[in-house]
Amino acid sequence: MSTPVDERLRDALGAQAAATTVDPDGWERIRRRTARRRPAWARPGLVVPALAVVALVLGAVALAPGDDASRLRAAAPPGRLYLVPTLPGFALANVVVDPDLGSPAPSRRLRVFGRPAADGVTFAASAVVTVGDLLEPVQDLAGRRAVSWREGDRAVSLTTFGLSDAEAAAVEASLRAFPADVAPPDLPPGFVTVVDEVLPVVPARFVHQTWRNASGSFDLVVAEDARARLDVLAAQAPGAAAARVRGTDGLLLPEGGGLTWLEWPGAAVTVFGPGLGPAELRAVAESLEPVDEAAWRRLIAGVPSGQVTGSPPVPVGEPETVTIGEGEADGVAWQAMVHPASSPGGGPERCVLVKTSGGSGGFCHDESEVTEPGSAEVTVVRGRFLAGRVGAGVARVRVLLAGGATVEAVPAGPGAGIGAGYLVVVLPAGSATEAVVTLDEAGRELTRRPLPPPSPAPARSAGPPG
């Protein structure tokens, strides 16, 4: 008698598995990738400002409560870092999220040169050159020598520390001799180029939280920029001391500048506050914990009215699959869901999948694509379902069928998370679709679009999350 197929399969799978090689460097690879962190967090176009924490905080203060909230983004992109302190007794008093700096955001060339100090983190001397449209405020703090001039219609500033007057003057003269954004600076020996590129003045994505208790307060700023680097900060911070914080290198900044570090590449975090010494700053820093969207929303909800500007959301991690409908059609169970996915090109997508015992189908779209307000984009799935998504203002969708019959559906609401704005409609067996009509809350028709008869041909099939 021959061996049953299940036993033979078990043997074959075991033999094949035994032949599998496992990369001994797998963990290192994972660590490198998790340290780099995902692209969604590392959005381009943002940077830690030229004057590091000072400018960053200035940027936040300029848009603090009382400013026109309409200048702030309506919604923050998903997948970013939210950290909150867990120290007892403190309450969140104020939040600023993502100030809108206009379009295009002002930028300038930042050129930073520095002589590394022995600790490998800070700099013993530096020369910082900016060339741009804005005449940046520069101050002589902690020994920095600051000078600025006009070069045609551009403003140039040079801030140095650790240089003698003669050395600083030589740098200035060399920059004035040529266009300052390309002039080779006449620097003393030992200098290296830390950065030399065009960057935004202030990061467009940051969260500034102020926490208070009865005896004082502290501030926490998270600025996200794929190009944020600790050495760029260090080379602009005279008197900074290297510090270990949260298992990584950080900087203790002088003059109440606080404690700053990169929580991960692309996310610069700074803690500062009136009268706070290194121990207090470190205590705040070590207490920080990332929170998810739900926790962030709860936190924001507790902040006094008017003390939150910008957008409160922010998922950490990835949204999960959301069921937007389920039931039975002619005795066959079906379920419709929305889930995150990656396009073949690697970009983030959302897919709508309708599953039945006979198979599944659906469609995917780029996560960034937004359906036009008042309209609906639909596709017929497996001949029996109409799945799609709707734009803002659509309360219901009516499908017109041949012979005058109609079927209506309500899109999944905001409570459905990533499923919000999606819908699925079961079409009567044998029906022919003629048009889809979107309706507002009052039942007024918003748009009407003819539909071809059902055909099982979505643009691209959707699959389960993964």
Place this chain on the structure above:
Amino acid sequence: MDALVGAVTPAAAAADRDRALADLYRREYAGLVRLAHLLTGSNEAAEDLVQDAFVRLHRSWARADRPAAYLRTTVVNRCRTWQRRQVLERRHRPAPGPAEAATEARELLDALARLGARQRAALVLRFYADLPEAEIAAALGCRPGTVKSLLHRGLRRLEEMIDR
């Protein structure tokens, strides 16, 4: 600010996560690579997909209350996505030569590779990973009854293919 001085700070969540992830790696990584190899037929793809799953878990750590199950589900799903993308390539790939299909085990694995992704995943999770139907259902995102059917039909289909 006295309250800040001497405040007992909880262990950094990130450090906890990384430690737990490292433990999970030691326990699960090799097994998951083998599982992914069986599902994809490619050792190289298996490594990549499992590493992807770990990276994904790292991002979603706060939500993953059962990290090992999360990893397995992610690996299975990513293998299925990978398989879908191989379909077109496979159409243009030459058929295996006689040497490759020489053994019965090879024949069985080739037959397994020709099954649908869900049937194949169900069979591998059952007969390689020894998972109960409920856990297979969780990994595939379907009902236990569906798993039963996938296994039954999958085995029958395998028999048909190798008996030809």
